[in-house]
Amino acid sequence: MPRSIFSYIYPAGCFGLPELKESRCALCGNLNMDCSCTECEHPVVMDGGERKCGVRGCLEHLLDRELVARIETLDAQLDNLRQEAVRREIPTLPCPECGEVQTVTIYNSGPYLCHGYFYAGEKHGWIRKGRY
Structure with missing residues (x-):
């Protein structure tokens, strides 16, 4: 059943809300509606003109050092989660x-x-x- 912020009883789109997508952000892992990433300001060419990318959590335009830092952060979090699982x-x-x-x-x-x-x-x- 589609997700609704009010309840799983009500289908998405109730109460005038737009349909909520269940896809996850590739960078932070949250649902798109809960994405904690900022919009990508990287310039891209669209329709013959240059605009900002505007995608929240854009992996394509991350700098190498930002990508490595993100991987190291997630690795450390994963290690901590595994240690907690073993402790339990x-x-x-x-x-x-x-x-x-x-x-x-x-x-x-x-x-x-x-x-x-x-x-x-x-x-x-x-x-x-x-x-x-």
């Missing part, structure tokens, strides 16, 4: 049959199965399959 990993309780401990990661939130048991979190532990 938690071990399961040992399996009642074999004693194996699995790691609950945010990439794979389950289900965790072992010897006919299902891991239902720290509160409930391992539950025999068919009894939940």
Whole structure:
């Protein structure tokens, strides 16, 4: 369903709003409507005359040093996000049959199965399959 700033219940275009596109900015990664980039002031030739590019988050006209700086910033952010994901990993309780401990990661939130048991979190532990 199209996205609306009021709710997903209402289709885009309601309340006199223009249709909102779901495409993302190539530079900042936000939806085009939430793009945090400024318009590109790089001069381009259009219709025989020179005008400014005017595209928000234009990758084509970034200077090499700006592109490298952006890559380094995003690499550092990605490393920090990966470290946080590893920090949030938690071990399961040992399996009642074999004693194996699995790691609950945010990439794979389950289900965790072992010897006919299902891991239902720290509160409930391992539950025999068919009894939940």
